[in-house]
Amino acid sequence: MQFALLVYESPEAFAARKSDGTDAYTGAWRAYHKALVESGAYVGGDPLEVPETGTIVRIKEGKRRVQDGPFADTKEQLGGFIIMELPSVDAALDWAARCPTAASGCVEVRPLAPAAKHRIT
Amino acid sequence: MSGSEETHRAIERVARESYGRLVAYLSSHTRDVASAEDALSDALIAALKTWPRDGLPQNPEAWLMTAARRSFIDLVRHRQVVEASESTLVLLSEERNEATLSVEFPDDRLKLLFVCAHPAIDAAMHTPLMLQTVLGLDAARIAGAFLVSPKTMGQRLVRAKTKIRDGGIQFEVPQDRELPARLDAVLEAIYAAFGIGWDDMAGVDQPGRDLAEEAIWLARVLLQLMPREAEVHGLLALMLHCEARRAARRGRDGRFIPLSEQDTEQWSIAFIEEAERHLAEAFESGRMGRFQLEAAIQSVHAERARSGRTDWSAIAMFYEQLIRISPTLGTRTGSAAAIAEANGAAAGLAVLDAIAGEDVSGYQPYWAVRAHLLQRLGKKTEASEAYDRAIGLAEDPAVREFLLQKRG
Numbered sequence: 001m002q003f004a005l006l007v008y009e010s011p012e013a014f015a016a017r018k019s020d021g022t023d024a025y026t027g028a029w030r031a032y033h034k035a036l037v038e039s040g041a042y043v044g045g046d047p048l049e050v051p052e053t054g055t056i057v058r059i060k061e062g063k064r065r066v067q068d069g070p071f072a073d074t075k076e077q078l079g080g081f082i083i084m085e086l087p088s089v090d091a092a093l094d095w096a097a098r099c100p101t102a103a104s105g106c107v108e109v110r111p112l113a114p115a116a117k118h119r120i121t
Numbered sequence: 122m123s124g125s126e127e128t129h130r131a132i133e134r135v136a137r138e139s140y141g142r143l144v145a146y147l148s149s150h151t152r153d154v155a156s157a158e159d160a161l162s163d164a165l166i167a168a169l170k171t172w173p174r175d176g177l178p179q180n181p182e183a184w185l186m187t188a189a190r191r192s193f194i195d196l197v198r199h200r201q202v203v204e205a206s207e208s209t210l211v212l213l214s215e216e217r218n219e220a221t222l223s224v225e226f227p228d229d230r231l232k233l234l235f236v237c238a239h240p241a242i243d244a245a246m247h248t249p250l251m252l253q254t255v256l257g258l259d260a261a262r263i264a265g266a267f268l269v270s271p272k273t274m275g276q277r278l279v280r281a282k283t284k285i286r287d288g289g290i291q292f293e294v295p296q297d298r299e300l301p302a303r304l305d306a307v308l309e310a311i312y313a314a315f316g317i318g319w320d321d322m323a324g325v326d327q328p329g330r331d332l333a334e335e336a337i338w339l340a341r342v343l344l345q346l347m348p349r350e351a352e353v354h355g356l357l358a359l360m361l362h363c364e365a366r367r368a369a370r371r372g373r374d375g376r377f378i379p380l381s382e383q384d385t386e387q388w389s390i391a392f393i394e395e396a397e398r399h400l401a402e403a404f405e406s407g408r409m410g411r412f413q414l415e416a417a418i419q420s421v422h423a424e425r426a427r428s429g430r431t432d433w434s435a436i437a438m439f440y441e442q443l444i445r446i447s448p449t450l451g452t453r454t455g456s457a458a459a460i461a462e463a464n465g466a467a468a469g470l471a472v473l474d475a476i477a478g479e480d481v482s483g484y485q486p487y488w489a490v491r492a493h494l495l496q497r498l499g500k501k502t503e504a505s506e507a508y509d510r511a512i513g514l515a516e517d518p519a520v521r522e523f524l525l526q527k528r529g
Contacts, residue, residue: 024521024522024525027512027525027528028512028513028525030509031508031509031511031512031513031521032512032513033513034513035509035510035512035513035514038482038510039483040482089269090268090269093268093269094268097268097516098513098514098515098516100518103518
């Protein structure tokens with residue numbers, strides 16, 4: 001069964017992206033990614049650009065409404081996602097707990113919804 | 122301290138000390154653990170209302186028992202549990218004989234512990250059930266420790282209690298023939314609450330998730346009820362040895378400090394001495410077991426506080442015996458670490474290589490020890506690969522930080 005790991009990062013974690021890559025946070029992520037791939041659970045995933053680069057589009061009364069990010073006042077913003085293939089939600093939660101961002105931001109585990117996908121494909 | 126605050130503390134204290142006894146007593150005839158817990162929480166709410174007003178009763182536990190028993194009878198009647206009628210009558214008759222019953226009621230906690238770790242109950246639920254029924258911990262706290270959502274843990278607990286009630290699981294202490302295996306399950310469940318797999322030389326103990334004290338409490342209860350079982354002494358000794366080092370495990374800045382670098386001045390002498398007493402008592406019985414061996418390994422480590430050195434060949438020898446009883450991944454990794462200290466990194470690495478056929482991909486201590494040994498052998502590239510795996514699998518940020526620095 002497949003799970004998404006939604007990684008919500010703090011401003012400090014987003015700022016670490018500007019470092020030369022030798023900082024502890026980036027190092028921990030490199031190791032985490034490797035362990036995930038080696039375990040066979042990794043399906044795919046990507047970091048997202050910083051929240052300020054996001055744009056939201058809505059159609060209201062037939063007109064385009066466009067809004068610049070970030071869209072919430074919360075401290076943590078979606079910073080990336082990982083798709084994993086695992087036997088149970090317990091295994092997914094184990095990987096969430098090992099995620100370096102779990103200590104500074106937060107990590108959400110959600111099962112993918114293949115049935116909902118099937119309805120539109 | 123205000124009067125009501127004082128009463129609150131008193132209620133907390135009585136609840137902690139009596140919770141398991143009351144739940145065990147109320148549920149042992151009906152097997153209805155959930156109703157017993159509900160009845161007890163009704164009684165505790167009543168205590169919170171009346172005690173601050175009327176003052177503490179002379180015997181708070183007896184007061185709680187009376188209130189819980191009444192509420193339990195109401196609950197069972199209300200739920201119309203047909204088969205419970207007989208046991209309800211027993212409780213009712215005891216109610217009438219209140220004068221003679223007075224304070225004394227049988228301690229059924231041992232039966233309750235065996236029920237919680239019954240083979241018919243999913244092994245993953247043994248520890249959560251004990252924490253809830255014997256200690257009264259709420260589902261949310263247990264869920265946090267076991268890394269599941271509170272809702273999921275709540276549902277799993279309800280399911281397990283239904284199985285106890287309807288699944289024909291008897292409230293009894295197992296017969297001699299069954300006892301060793303059944304006791305093992307109880308000990309395992311208590312140790313799982315403690316949460317520390319083993320204390321290795323590379324310093325990658327798994328983080329205890331805050332239940333260590335509860336586990337020690339449970340082991341003390343069990344020991345009170347089975348004072349002559351060597352392995353119960355062994356388990357308590359093991360946990361006390363590990364607990365003795367709690368303060369030394371972290372630097373003032375929260376930095377992780379591996380066992381070999383811990384300041385022994387910060388170890389708790391009182392805990393170490395108590396552990397040693399239990400270990401000596403266990404050894405006297407002449408029946409060796411897994412927990413005694415693990416405690417013996419910790420005892421050798423504790424010796425460093427006195428002698429300033431660690432006898433690694435003694436530790437390696439205890440591991441050798443341990444592997445014969447319990448050849449787990451953790452034991453074999455620990456053995457490799459000890460052999461490396463006693464006979465050199467290459468010898469330790471050879472032991473690790475022999476395990477590699479098994480599934481080590483998700484076992485963090487294996488990679489931490491491997492990385493450490495490869496580094497000592499000067500195999501830089503392989504060492505940093507192994508460090509990456511250990512770092513990637515680490516859950517505790519302080520351990521992660523420690524390993525990142527060691528990798529360099």
